[in-house]
């Protein structure tokens with residue numbers, strides 16, 4: 078059928094036909110304006126990833142995803158706007174085409190080359206990820222902007238594995254990767270209540286966007302674009318790029334800044 082994607086016929090502008098919440102009141106991504114209210118009561122965000130266990134890296138036809146064992150609390154984030162610890166489930170990226178930007182959130186109207194999303198779920202309140210993913214306080218996604226510059230010394234482990242997951246539906250072992258190595262030096266952040274940026278677009282995400290981008294090289298970004306939206310058996314070979322949803326209406330929401 079007409080599965081959702083990022084093309085002309087199945088892209089963000091028509092997602093609302095199958096996912097009416099696309100027109101809802103807390104959709105993501107958004108543009109972060111110049112002036113955001115600084116909330117002194119917002120504490121630091123804490124990422125406890127020391128015992129995290131990555132399992133595999135896969136191409137789900139929309140992005141490249143690294144999945145984690147989230148059967149216990151070995152890697153969680155807490156603090157900041159969160160009332161519970163949230164368990165790391167997976168991380169993935171959104172990016173543009175050659176020379177074009179591809180972040181989802183924008184800052185004062187400016188896009189970055191790419192955006193990394195670390196997806197966490199509230200396993201204190203919800204038994205299953207899917208339950209949390211549909212609950213207003215179910216998910217917490219940390220967003221990190223990628224800008225082009227020097228090579229990122231740790232991103233190589235991910236870009237080097239991409240030739241193994243070129244086609245939709247492919248996966249390969251990817252153990253022992255700790256995403257702490259992808260964090261910028263500052264954990265200052267913006268936070269607001271939003272949604273998944275892909276269908277089902279559930280309004281279940283507390284977004285925590287780090288202000289400081291990380292630098293990756295054009296060469297490393299180029300390896301993302303070797304991935305394909307399509308499966309090995311499909312005759313259409315669609316390069317995986319521009320897999321980002323544009324900013325959505327703020328609809329009166331408050332965005333808070335940590336400091």
Ligand SMILES: CC#CCNS(=O)(=O)c1cc(S(N)(=O)=O)ccc1C(=O)O
Pocket residue numbers: 137142167194196207210216218272273274275277
């Ligand atoms: C039910 C359900 C669900 C959502 N799954 S996800 O949170 O891992 C996710 C989150 C996001 S994002 N861009 O909103 O963080 C994108 C894609 C996915 C995904 O299905 O792979």
Ligand SMILES: [Zn+2]
Pocket residue numbers: 169170171194274
């Ligand atoms: Zn995402």
